[in-house]
Amino acid sequence: MKVDPAHLTSLFENATEGIVLTDRIGRIVLVNPAAQKMFGYKEEELIQHPIEVLIPQRYQSHHEGLREDFYQHPENRAMGHGRDLYGKRKDGTDMPVEVSLSHYQREGELFVMAFIIDITERKRIEDNMKMQQKALEQMATDVRKLNTQLEVKVEERTLILKEALKKLEESQEELSEALSKEKELSEIKTRFVSMASHEFRTPLSTILSSATLVSKYTSAEENDKRERHVKKIKDSVSHLNNLLEDFLSLGKLEEGKVTVTISSFGVREFIDDIIEEMKVIQKKGQQIICKYGGEENFTTDKRLLKNILINLFSNAIKFSGENKSIGIDITNNGLLSVVLKDEGVGIPEEDQRHLFTTFFRGKNVTNIEGTGLGLPIVKRYVDLLQGNVSLKSVLGEGTIVYLTLPELPEGER
Numbered sequence: 001m002k003v004d005p006a007h008l009t010s011l012f013e014n015a016t017e018g019i020v021l022t023d024r025i026g027r028i029v030l031v032n033p034a035a036q037k038m039f040g041y042k043e044e045e046l047i048q049h050p051i052e053v054l055i056p057q058r059y060q061s062h063h064e065g066l067r068e069d070f071y072q073h074p075e076n077r078a079m080g081h082g083r084d085l086y087g088k089r090k091d092g093t094d095m096p097v098e099v100s101l102s103h104y105q106r107e108g109e110l111f112v113m114a115f116i117i118d119i120t121e122r123k124r125i126e127d128n129m130k131m132q133q134k135a136l137e138q139m140a141t142d143v144r145k146l147n148t149q150l151e152v153k154v155e156e157r158t159l160i161l162k163e164a165l166k167k168l169e170e171s172q173e174e175l176s177e178a179l180s181k182e183k184e185l186s187e188i189k190t191r192f193v194s195m196a197s198h199e200f201r202t203p204l205s206t207i208l209s210s211a212t213l214v215s216k217y218t219s220a221e222e223n224d225k226r227e228r229h230v231k232k233i234k235d236s237v238s239h240l241n242n243l244l245e246d247f248l249s250l251g252k253l254e255e256g257k258v259t260v261t262i263s264s265f266g267v268r269e270f271i272d273d274i275i276e277e278m279k280v281i282q283k284k285g286q287q288i289i290c291k292y293g294g295e296e297n298f299t300t301d302k303r304l305l306k307n308i309l310i311n312l313f314s315n316a317i318k319f320s321g322e323n324k325s326i327g328i329d330i331t332n333n334g335l336l337s338v339v340l341k342d343e344g345v346g347i348p349e350e351d352q353r354h355l356f357t358t359f360f361r362g363k364n365v366t367n368i369e370g371t372g373l374g375l376p377i378v379k380r381y382v383d384l385l386q387g388n389v390s391l392k393s394v395l396g397e398g399t400i401v402y403l404t405l406p407e408l409p410e411g412e413r
Contacts, residue, residue, distance in 0.1 A: 012030075012032050013033060015032055015034055016034055017034060017115045017116060017117055018032065018034045018035030018038045018039070018114075018115070018116035018117070019031070019032040019035055019113065019114070019115055019116070020032075020035050020046075020051065020054070020114045020116065021111055021112070021113050021114075022111070022112050022113075022114070023109065023110075024110045024111075026050050026051045026052070026064075026067050027049065027050060027051070028046045028048065028051055029047070029111065030047075031043055031046050031047070038087075038089075038095070038116065038118050039054055039087065039088075039089050039090060039095075040090035040091060041090050045090075051063075051067070052064065053088075054087050055086075055087065055088055056086050056087075056088045056094050057088070059086070070101070070112070071110060071112070074103040074110065074112070075103075076101060076102045076103065077101045078100050084096070085097050085098065085099055087116065087118075095118055095120060096118075096120055096122075096123045097116050097117060097118055097119060098116070098117045098119055099115065099116050099117075100114070100115045101113070101115075102115075129175060132174065136168070139164060139167065139168075143160075143164060155211055155215075158207050158208060158211050158233075162204070162208075165204065203236035203237070203277075204236070205280045205281055206233070206236040206277055207232075207233050207236045209280045210229035210230070210232045210233045210236075211229075211233060213225075213229050217229075232277070260301045260304065260384055260385070261301055261303070261411075262299060262300060262301055262409060262410045262411055263301075263302060264297050264298070264299045264410065265297065265298065265299075265302050266296055267292070267295075267296065267297065267298045267330065267336070268296060270305075270306075271290060271292065271309075271330060272290075274306060274309050274310065275288050275313075275328075277310070278310075278313045278317065281317055281318075282317055283317065283320070283322045283324075284322045284323070285322045285324070286317060286320065286322065286323065286324055286325070286326065287325055287326070288313070288325075288326045288327075289325055289326070289327045290327075290328050290330070291327070291328070291329045291330065292330045292331075293330070293331050293332070294331045294332035294333045295332045295333065295334070296332075298336050298407060299408060299409075299410060300385055300405055300406075300407065300408050301384070301385060301408075304381045304384060304385055305381075305385070305405070307377070307381055308381045308382060308389075308403065309338070311375070311377055312340050312378065312401055312403075313326070313340070314374065315342075315374050315375070316340060316342035316344065317342075319342065319344035319345050319399070320342045320343055320344035320345075320398075321343075321344070324342070324343040324344070325343060326340070326341070326342045326343075327339075327341045327342075328341075329341075334406075334407055335404060335405070335406055335407070336403075336404065336405040336406075336407075337402075337403070337404050338401075338402075338403040338404075338405075339400060339401070339402055339403075340400070340401045340403070341398065341399070341400045341401075342398045342399055343397070343398045344398050345395075345396065346393045346394050346395040346396050346397050346398055346399060347391075347393035347395065347399060348395055349393075349395070352391070355375050355391070356375050356376055356378075356379040382403065382405070385405050385406075385408070386405075386406055386408065387403065387404055387405035387406065388403070388404050389401065389402065389403050389404075390402050
């Protein structure tokens with residue numbers, strides 16, 4: 001079907017992108033209203049002028065060479081390519097832009113068409129988010145400094161951590177709102193705020209619970225109980241500090257820059273401590289049943305393994321009802337095998353293949369608090385430890401998670 005020329009004219013005149021057409025020697029032949037408004041020129045001020053009139057002075061000589069090279073070897077170029085490009089308005093001010101190029105020949109002459117988008121607002125949002133990231137980094141530094149004063153300021157530290165968590169969650173909401181408005185900024189590091197607040201809940205609950213109990217043990221006879229809870233607080237705050245180190249930037253995780261420190265430790269005592277820590281978030285009547293077999297010691301990163309198991313236990317507890325059992329079977333024969341089974345709500349079959357995707361949540365748990373970060377975090381940790389994780393689930397009956405980890409040579413990498 002032949003296209004009505006009026007449609008093409010309307011498309012050119014009403015396009016929201018700036019459109020500039022140049023000839024073989026770089027002279028402007030056509031410019032649409034959107035481009036005129038974007039650069040502040042009238043049509044007659046641009047026609048037959050070189051395209052470099054729309055380019056900042058500092059880039060013009062370099063651009064002439066690039067333009068000539070393009071004309072020698074023309075090819076269509078989509079927007080992006082990781083380049084920072086700028087245009088120059090009539091008033092002399094710079095404007096960040098994205099540009100795509102296409103070309104065609106008519107009556108033996110080459111014409112080049114540039115499609116231009118003003119991304120000033122996007123750059124503003126990106127700069128604002130970078131400023132917020134720096135603020136989070138400063139917050140992390142402050143928390144690390146406070147950690148050295150823990151022995152004499154337990155109650156003070158608890159209040160500070162609660163305030164830090166509140167600020168992290170507020171920052172998460174602000175960054176998430178900006179991200180929804182500008183999908184192109186999806187790699188900006190808002191995810192870390194979500195990860196940190198998701199991971200903080202269990203150790204922070206331990207701190208609050210133990211801090212309350214410490215204040216009740218005032219007699220000398222109760223010194224052992226008091227010391228035990230002080231140790232829990234120290235361990236949990238140390239765990240929080242490690243989380244800040246590991247999840248401060250998504251780039252650090254994705255680029256493999258999380259430090260893995262391998263050491264040998266007793267698995268049975270390690271598991272017992274985690275189960276004890278989980279008691280603060282268990283629902284009424286819930287119980288964790290543990291079976292252990294094999295060697296006593298295992299060699300891997302103890303901190304990352306703890307993060308993995310806390311995530312898995314937290315999910316099992318959260319998605320199981322009261323008076324339900326959570327079973328964990330552990331076998332240590334040079335290869336650590338962990339099978340964790342709950343009697344929870346289960347996962348729809350069509351959702352199971354997406355569970356290790358960041359921010360994904362099953363459609364049957366949208367009424368239960370969560371960020372969709374637990375299993376993706378587990379998968380990243382397991383990959384760092386060269387292991388495997390998978391799950392099976394039946395809707396309404398529960399979920400089984402299978403985890404295997406190899407022993408690794410001691411040291412840091």
